[in-house]
Amino acid sequence: MLLDNHGRTINYLRLAVTDRCNLRCFYCMPEEGLNWLSRKELMTYEEMLQICSLLVKMGIDKIRITGGEPFVRKDIMRFLTSLSELKGLNELNITTNGVLTAPHIPELKAIGVNSINLSLDTLDANRFFSITGRDEFSNVIETLENCLKNDIEVKINAVVMDGKNTQDIIPLVQLTKDLPVSVRFIEEMPFNGDGHIYNGLKWDYLRILEEIKDKCPDLQKVPDALYSTSYNYKIPGHKGSIGIIAAYSRTFCGTCNRVRITPVGELKTCLYDNGILNIKDLIRQGINEDDLRQILLKTFNQRAKDGWEAERLRKESTGIHESMATIGG
Numbered sequence: 001m002l003l004d005n006h007g008r009t010i011n012y013l014r015l016a017v018t019d020r021c022n023l024r025c026f027y028c029m030p031e032e033g034l035n036w037l038s039r040k041e042l043m044t045y046e047e048m049l050q051i052c053s054l055l056v057k058m059g060i061d062k063i064r065i066t067g068g069e070p071f072v073r074k075d076i077m078r079f080l081t082s083l084s085e086l087k088g089l090n091e092l093n094i095t096t097n098g099v100l101t102a103p104h105i106p107e108l109k110a111i112g113v114n115s116i117n118l119s120l121d122t123l124d125a126n127r128f129f130s131i132t133g134r135d136e137f138s139n140v141i142e143t144l145e146n147c148l149k150n151d152i153e154v155k156i157n158a159v160v161m162d163g164k165n166t167q168d169i170i171p172l173v174q175l176t177k178d179l180p181v182s183v184r185f186i187e188e189m190p191f192n193g194d195g196h197i198y199n200g201l202k203w204d205y206l207r208i209l210e211e212i213k214d215k216c217p218d219l220q221k222v223p224d225a226l227y228s229t230s231y232n233y234k235i236p237g238h239k240g241s242i243g244i245i246a247a248y249s250r251t252f253c254g255t256c257n258r259v260r261i262t263p264v265g266e267l268k269t270c271l272y273d274n275g276i277l278n279i280k281d282l283i284r285q286g287i288n289e290d291d292l293r294q295i296l297l298k299t300f301n302q303r304a305k306d307g308w309e310a311e312r313l314r315k316e317s318t319g320i321h322e323s324m325a326t327i328g329g
Protein backbone atom coordinates (compact mmCIF):
# COMPACT_ATOMS: atom_id res chain seq x y z
CA MET A 1 0.00 0.00 0.00
CA LEU A 2 1.28 3.48 -0.89
CA LEU A 3 1.09 6.01 1.92
CA ASP A 4 2.04 9.68 1.92
CA ASN A 5 3.80 11.64 4.69
CA HIS A 6 0.40 12.39 6.30
CA GLY A 7 -0.58 8.71 6.46
CA ARG A 8 -3.04 9.02 3.58
CA THR A 9 -3.40 6.12 1.18
CA ILE A 10 -2.54 6.88 -2.45
CA ASN A 11 -4.31 4.44 -4.74
CA TYR A 12 -5.84 6.64 -7.44
CA LEU A 13 -4.23 8.20 -10.52
CA ARG A 14 -5.89 10.75 -12.76
CA LEU A 15 -4.10 10.86 -16.10
CA ALA A 16 -4.75 13.66 -18.59
CA VAL A 17 -3.92 12.37 -22.07
CA THR A 18 -4.21 15.64 -23.99
CA ASP A 19 -4.82 19.35 -23.43
CA ARG A 20 -6.86 19.66 -26.64
CA CYS A 21 -10.59 19.95 -26.60
CA ASN A 22 -13.56 20.28 -28.93
CA LEU A 23 -15.51 22.49 -26.47
CA ARG A 24 -14.64 25.85 -24.96
CA CYS A 25 -16.29 25.67 -21.55
CA PHE A 26 -16.29 29.16 -20.12
CA TYR A 27 -14.86 28.00 -16.78
CA CYS A 28 -12.04 25.96 -18.34
CA MET A 29 -10.48 27.75 -21.30
CA PRO A 30 -10.73 30.92 -23.38
CA GLU A 31 -12.70 30.99 -26.64
CA GLU A 32 -9.50 31.06 -28.71
CA GLY A 33 -8.36 27.84 -27.03
CA LEU A 34 -4.97 27.31 -25.40
CA ASN A 35 -1.45 27.41 -26.67
CA TRP A 36 -1.77 23.71 -27.57
CA LEU A 37 1.08 21.41 -26.66
CA SER A 38 3.16 20.05 -29.50
CA ARG A 39 3.26 16.32 -30.17
CA LYS A 40 6.85 16.21 -28.85
CA GLU A 41 5.82 17.74 -25.54
CA LEU A 42 2.97 15.26 -25.07
CA MET A 43 3.67 11.89 -23.54
CA THR A 44 3.33 9.04 -25.99
CA TYR A 45 0.92 6.19 -25.20
CA GLU A 46 3.94 3.94 -24.62
CA GLU A 47 5.34 6.37 -22.03
CA MET A 48 1.95 6.65 -20.32
CA LEU A 49 1.60 2.89 -20.22
CA GLN A 50 5.08 2.51 -18.75
CA ILE A 51 4.25 5.00 -15.97
CA CYS A 52 0.83 3.48 -15.26
CA SER A 53 2.30 0.01 -15.15
CA LEU A 54 4.90 1.06 -12.56
CA LEU A 55 2.35 2.97 -10.48
CA VAL A 56 -0.01 -0.02 -10.47
CA LYS A 57 2.85 -2.20 -9.23
CA MET A 58 3.42 0.39 -6.48
CA GLY A 59 -0.19 0.38 -5.25
CA ILE A 60 -2.36 2.43 -7.59
CA ASP A 61 -5.47 0.36 -8.32
CA LYS A 62 -7.75 2.95 -9.86
CA ILE A 63 -7.03 5.11 -12.93
CA ARG A 64 -9.17 7.82 -14.45
CA ILE A 65 -8.43 8.99 -18.00
CA THR A 66 -9.20 12.63 -18.58
CA GLY A 67 -7.89 15.63 -20.51
CA GLY A 68 -8.58 17.99 -22.38
CA GLU A 69 -11.01 15.77 -24.11
CA PRO A 70 -9.67 12.19 -24.17
CA PHE A 71 -11.65 11.24 -27.28
CA VAL A 72 -10.01 13.91 -29.46
CA ARG A 73 -6.67 12.12 -29.08
CA LYS A 74 -6.06 9.74 -31.98
CA ASP A 75 -6.16 6.03 -31.16
CA ILE A 76 -7.43 6.56 -27.62
CA MET A 77 -9.27 3.22 -27.74
CA ARG A 78 -5.98 1.40 -28.40
CA PHE A 79 -4.48 3.02 -25.29
CA LEU A 80 -7.55 2.34 -23.13
CA THR A 81 -7.52 -1.30 -24.18
CA SER A 82 -3.85 -1.72 -23.19
CA LEU A 83 -4.50 0.03 -19.90
CA SER A 84 -7.47 -2.22 -19.14
CA GLU A 85 -5.15 -5.22 -19.39
CA LEU A 86 -2.83 -4.06 -16.58
CA LYS A 87 -2.77 -6.67 -13.80
CA GLY A 88 -3.62 -5.13 -10.43
CA LEU A 89 -5.76 -2.35 -11.85
CA ASN A 90 -9.23 -2.71 -10.33
CA GLU A 91 -10.96 0.33 -11.78
CA LEU A 92 -10.61 2.17 -15.06
CA ASN A 93 -12.79 5.26 -15.42
CA ILE A 94 -13.07 8.09 -17.91
CA THR A 95 -14.08 11.73 -17.69
CA THR A 96 -15.42 13.05 -20.98
CA ASN A 97 -17.51 15.87 -22.39
CA GLY A 98 -19.47 13.29 -24.39
CA VAL A 99 -19.20 14.99 -27.78
CA LEU A 100 -17.44 12.09 -29.52
CA THR A 101 -17.99 9.37 -26.93
CA ALA A 102 -21.36 7.81 -27.80
CA PRO A 103 -20.16 5.37 -30.52
CA HIS A 104 -17.40 4.03 -28.24
CA ILE A 105 -19.62 3.10 -25.30
CA PRO A 106 -20.20 -0.59 -26.21
CA GLU A 107 -16.46 -1.13 -26.67
CA LEU A 108 -15.69 0.73 -23.44
CA LYS A 109 -18.06 -1.62 -21.67
CA ALA A 110 -16.45 -4.62 -23.37
CA ILE A 111 -12.92 -3.74 -22.24
CA GLY A 112 -14.16 -3.28 -18.68
CA VAL A 113 -14.36 0.48 -18.18
CA ASN A 114 -16.18 0.82 -14.86
CA SER A 115 -17.72 4.23 -15.03
CA ILE A 116 -17.95 7.41 -17.05
CA ASN A 117 -18.08 10.92 -15.68
CA LEU A 118 -19.96 12.98 -18.19
CA SER A 119 -19.66 16.75 -18.01
CA LEU A 120 -23.05 18.36 -18.51
CA ASP A 121 -23.77 21.70 -16.88
CA THR A 122 -27.26 22.29 -18.23
CA LEU A 123 -30.24 20.48 -19.76
CA ASP A 124 -31.00 23.43 -22.01
CA ALA A 125 -29.44 23.34 -25.50
CA ASN A 126 -29.13 27.14 -25.75
CA ARG A 127 -27.45 27.44 -22.39
CA PHE A 128 -25.20 24.53 -23.35
CA PHE A 129 -24.08 26.58 -26.33
CA SER A 130 -23.48 29.69 -24.28
CA ILE A 131 -21.41 27.77 -21.69
CA THR A 132 -19.38 25.57 -24.07
CA GLY A 133 -19.28 27.73 -27.21
CA ARG A 134 -20.29 24.75 -29.37
CA ASP A 135 -23.58 23.31 -30.63
CA GLU A 136 -23.02 19.74 -29.39
CA PHE A 137 -25.79 19.22 -26.83
CA SER A 138 -27.47 16.37 -28.71
CA ASN A 139 -24.23 14.38 -28.96
CA VAL A 140 -23.68 14.65 -25.21
CA ILE A 141 -27.23 13.45 -24.55
CA GLU A 142 -26.64 10.53 -26.91
CA THR A 143 -23.57 9.58 -24.83
CA LEU A 144 -25.68 9.67 -21.68
CA GLU A 145 -28.32 7.47 -23.32
CA ASN A 146 -25.72 4.99 -24.58
CA CYS A 147 -24.17 4.69 -21.13
CA LEU A 148 -27.57 3.87 -19.68
CA LYS A 149 -28.39 1.45 -22.50
CA ASN A 150 -25.08 -0.37 -22.10
CA ASP A 151 -25.34 -0.44 -18.35
CA ILE A 152 -22.19 1.56 -17.74
CA GLU A 153 -22.24 3.53 -14.49
CA VAL A 154 -22.57 7.22 -15.29
CA LYS A 155 -21.98 10.30 -13.17
CA ILE A 156 -22.92 13.72 -14.45
CA ASN A 157 -20.51 16.52 -13.50
CA ALA A 158 -22.05 19.99 -13.45
CA VAL A 159 -19.97 23.03 -12.55
CA VAL A 160 -22.18 25.59 -10.82
CA MET A 161 -21.56 29.11 -12.15
CA ASP A 162 -23.14 32.25 -10.85
CA GLY A 163 -25.21 33.94 -13.56
CA LYS A 164 -24.76 31.03 -15.99
CA ASN A 165 -26.53 27.85 -14.91
CA THR A 166 -27.87 28.04 -11.37
CA GLN A 167 -31.38 27.65 -12.86
CA ASP A 168 -30.23 24.17 -13.97
CA ILE A 169 -29.56 22.86 -10.47
CA ILE A 170 -33.11 21.63 -9.85
CA PRO A 171 -33.73 20.19 -13.35
CA LEU A 172 -30.46 18.27 -13.00
CA VAL A 173 -31.55 17.02 -9.56
CA GLN A 174 -34.85 15.92 -11.13
CA LEU A 175 -32.94 13.76 -13.62
CA THR A 176 -32.23 11.40 -10.72
CA LYS A 177 -35.95 10.63 -10.43
CA ASP A 178 -36.11 8.24 -13.37
CA LEU A 179 -32.47 7.70 -14.26
CA PRO A 180 -29.92 5.70 -12.24
CA VAL A 181 -27.32 8.45 -12.50
CA SER A 182 -25.34 10.31 -9.93
CA VAL A 183 -25.52 14.06 -10.55
CA ARG A 184 -22.61 15.89 -8.94
CA PHE A 185 -22.46 19.64 -8.55
CA ILE A 186 -18.93 21.05 -8.52
CA GLU A 187 -17.81 24.38 -7.12
CA GLU A 188 -16.18 26.51 -9.81
CA MET A 189 -12.39 26.77 -9.44
CA PRO A 190 -10.00 29.38 -10.83
CA PHE A 191 -8.48 27.05 -13.49
CA ASN A 192 -9.95 28.79 -16.52
CA GLY A 193 -6.76 29.45 -18.47
CA ASP A 194 -7.41 33.17 -17.85
CA GLY A 195 -10.45 33.17 -20.10
CA HIS A 196 -11.90 35.56 -17.54
CA ILE A 197 -10.99 36.89 -14.14
CA TYR A 198 -12.07 34.56 -11.38
CA ASN A 199 -14.02 36.72 -8.99
CA GLY A 200 -14.16 34.29 -6.10
CA LEU A 201 -16.79 31.72 -5.38
CA LYS A 202 -20.43 32.80 -5.17
CA TRP A 203 -21.95 29.30 -5.16
CA ASP A 204 -20.08 27.24 -2.61
CA TYR A 205 -21.19 23.75 -1.56
CA LEU A 206 -23.33 25.11 1.28
CA ARG A 207 -25.25 27.44 -1.01
CA ILE A 208 -25.76 24.66 -3.58
CA LEU A 209 -27.05 22.40 -0.81
CA GLU A 210 -29.40 25.12 0.48
CA GLU A 211 -30.80 25.62 -3.03
CA ILE A 212 -31.54 21.90 -3.39
CA LYS A 213 -32.98 21.55 0.12
CA ASP A 214 -35.17 24.58 -0.44
CA LYS A 215 -36.81 23.06 -3.54
CA CYS A 216 -36.55 19.39 -2.50
CA PRO A 217 -37.16 19.34 1.28
CA ASP A 218 -37.16 15.53 1.42
CA LEU A 219 -33.48 15.42 0.39
CA GLN A 220 -31.64 12.90 2.58
CA LYS A 221 -27.97 12.60 3.40
CA VAL A 222 -26.48 9.22 2.52
CA PRO A 223 -23.12 7.89 3.76
CA ASP A 224 -20.08 9.04 1.79
CA ALA A 225 -17.81 6.28 0.48
CA LEU A 226 -14.23 6.07 1.71
CA TYR A 227 -12.11 8.76 -0.08
CA SER A 228 -15.23 10.32 -1.59
CA THR A 229 -14.77 13.94 -2.64
CA SER A 230 -18.52 14.51 -2.71
CA TYR A 231 -21.13 14.96 -0.01
CA ASN A 232 -23.85 12.57 -1.09
CA TYR A 233 -27.63 12.76 -0.99
CA LYS A 234 -30.72 11.05 -2.28
CA ILE A 235 -34.36 11.89 -2.70
CA PRO A 236 -36.52 8.98 -1.47
CA GLY A 237 -37.97 7.04 -4.39
CA HIS A 238 -35.49 8.46 -6.91
CA LYS A 239 -33.36 6.02 -8.89
CA GLY A 240 -30.25 8.19 -8.90
CA SER A 241 -28.30 10.18 -6.34
CA ILE A 242 -26.88 13.65 -5.86
CA GLY A 243 -23.39 14.76 -4.88
CA ILE A 244 -21.83 18.11 -4.08
CA ILE A 245 -18.09 18.54 -4.55
CA ALA A 246 -16.41 21.32 -2.57
CA ALA A 247 -13.58 21.57 -5.07
CA TYR A 248 -12.74 25.17 -4.22
CA SER A 249 -13.53 25.02 -0.49
CA ARG A 250 -11.29 21.95 -0.30
CA THR A 251 -13.05 20.17 2.53
CA PHE A 252 -11.88 16.72 1.40
CA CYS A 253 -8.07 17.06 1.57
CA GLY A 254 -7.79 15.05 4.80
CA THR A 255 -8.58 11.79 2.98
CA CYS A 256 -7.17 12.65 -0.45
CA ASN A 257 -6.04 9.42 -2.13
CA ARG A 258 -5.25 10.78 -5.60
CA VAL A 259 -2.35 12.01 -7.67
CA ARG A 260 -2.44 13.50 -11.15
CA ILE A 261 -0.25 13.34 -14.22
CA THR A 262 -0.61 16.05 -16.85
CA PRO A 263 -0.30 15.49 -20.62
CA VAL A 264 3.37 16.56 -20.47
CA GLY A 265 4.14 14.06 -17.73
CA GLU A 266 4.16 16.44 -14.78
CA LEU A 267 3.24 14.70 -11.53
CA LYS A 268 0.88 16.69 -9.30
CA THR A 269 0.38 15.37 -5.79
CA CYS A 270 -2.36 17.97 -5.26
CA LEU A 271 -4.80 19.61 -7.65
CA TYR A 272 -3.56 23.01 -6.45
CA ASP A 273 0.20 22.46 -6.86
CA ASN A 274 1.73 23.33 -10.20
CA GLY A 275 3.76 20.22 -10.79
CA ILE A 276 6.25 18.53 -8.52
CA LEU A 277 8.22 16.24 -10.83
CA ASN A 278 8.38 15.65 -14.58
CA ILE A 279 8.22 11.88 -15.08
CA LYS A 280 8.31 12.04 -18.89
CA ASP A 281 11.67 13.85 -18.79
CA LEU A 282 13.11 11.19 -16.48
CA ILE A 283 11.88 8.43 -18.81
CA ARG A 284 13.32 10.16 -21.87
CA GLN A 285 16.65 10.45 -20.02
CA GLY A 286 16.57 6.66 -19.70
CA ILE A 287 15.94 6.25 -15.96
CA ASN A 288 15.55 2.63 -14.85
CA GLU A 289 12.42 1.39 -13.09
CA ASP A 290 13.99 1.02 -9.65
CA ASP A 291 15.37 4.55 -9.64
CA LEU A 292 12.05 5.96 -10.85
CA ARG A 293 10.23 4.05 -8.13
CA GLN A 294 12.54 5.55 -5.47
CA ILE A 295 12.05 9.08 -6.79
CA LEU A 296 8.27 8.61 -6.84
CA LEU A 297 8.25 7.27 -3.28
CA LYS A 298 10.28 10.27 -2.14
CA THR A 299 7.87 12.63 -3.90
CA PHE A 300 4.80 10.98 -2.34
CA ASN A 301 6.52 11.46 0.98
CA GLN A 302 6.66 15.23 0.58
CA ARG A 303 3.03 15.85 -0.15
CA ALA A 304 1.38 19.10 0.90
CA LYS A 305 -1.02 18.74 3.80
CA ASP A 306 -3.93 20.21 1.84
CA GLY A 307 -4.85 22.28 -1.18
CA TRP A 308 -4.27 25.56 0.64
CA GLU A 309 -0.69 24.62 1.50
CA ALA A 310 -0.09 23.30 -2.05
CA GLU A 311 -1.34 26.59 -3.50
CA ARG A 312 0.98 28.58 -1.19
CA LEU A 313 3.97 26.47 -2.24
CA ARG A 314 3.44 26.87 -6.01
CA LYS A 315 6.71 27.55 -7.88
CA GLU A 316 5.54 30.93 -9.15
CA SER A 317 3.60 32.98 -6.69
CA THR A 318 1.66 34.84 -9.37
CA GLY A 319 -1.54 32.89 -8.80
CA ILE A 320 -3.35 30.30 -10.86
CA HIS A 321 -3.30 30.86 -14.63
CA GLU A 322 -3.57 27.38 -16.08
CA SER A 323 -6.59 25.75 -17.65
CA MET A 324 -8.21 22.70 -16.12
CA ALA A 325 -7.64 21.11 -19.55
CA THR A 326 -3.94 20.80 -18.70
CA ILE A 327 -4.74 19.22 -15.33
CA GLY A 328 -7.68 16.93 -16.02
CA GLY A 329 -10.03 18.03 -13.27
Ligand code: SAM
Pocket (backbone or CB within 6 Å): 021, 027, 028, 066, 067, 068, 069, 070, 095, 096, 097, 117, 118, 119, 157, 158, 159, 186, 187, 188, 189, 190, 191, 192, 247, 324, 325, 327, 328, 329
Ligand atom coordinates in the same frame (compact mmCIF):
# COMPACT_ATOMS: atom_id res chain seq x y z
N1 SAM B 1 -13.05 17.29 -21.30
C1 SAM B 1 -13.47 16.36 -20.32
C2 SAM B 1 -14.72 16.85 -19.61
O1 SAM B 1 -15.03 18.03 -19.70
O2 SAM B 1 -15.35 16.04 -18.95
C3 SAM B 1 -12.41 16.00 -19.31
C4 SAM B 1 -11.52 17.12 -18.81
S1 SAM B 1 -12.32 18.36 -17.83
C5 SAM B 1 -10.99 19.44 -17.50
C6 SAM B 1 -12.59 17.49 -16.32
C7 SAM B 1 -13.61 18.10 -15.39
O3 SAM B 1 -13.11 19.34 -14.92
C8 SAM B 1 -14.95 18.39 -16.03
O4 SAM B 1 -15.97 17.72 -15.32
C9 SAM B 1 -15.09 19.88 -15.92
O5 SAM B 1 -16.41 20.25 -15.71
C10 SAM B 1 -14.21 20.20 -14.74
N2 SAM B 1 -13.72 21.57 -14.75
C11 SAM B 1 -13.06 22.21 -15.73
N3 SAM B 1 -12.76 23.49 -15.38
C12 SAM B 1 -13.25 23.66 -14.14
C13 SAM B 1 -13.28 24.76 -13.23
N4 SAM B 1 -12.74 25.94 -13.53
N5 SAM B 1 -13.88 24.59 -12.03
C14 SAM B 1 -14.45 23.39 -11.71
N6 SAM B 1 -14.44 22.30 -12.53
C15 SAM B 1 -13.87 22.44 -13.73
Ligand code: SF4
Pocket (backbone or CB within 6 Å): 021, 022, 023, 024, 025, 028, 029, 067, 068, 069, 097, 119, 324, 325
Ligand atom coordinates in the same frame (compact mmCIF):
# COMPACT_ATOMS: atom_id res chain seq x y z
FE1 SF4 C 1 -13.01 20.86 -22.75
FE2 SF4 C 1 -13.59 19.53 -20.56
FE3 SF4 C 1 -12.42 21.93 -20.45
FE4 SF4 C 1 -14.94 21.79 -21.24
S1 SF4 C 1 -14.15 21.21 -19.22
S2 SF4 C 1 -13.30 22.97 -22.24
S3 SF4 C 1 -14.95 19.90 -22.29
S4 SF4 C 1 -11.51 20.11 -21.24
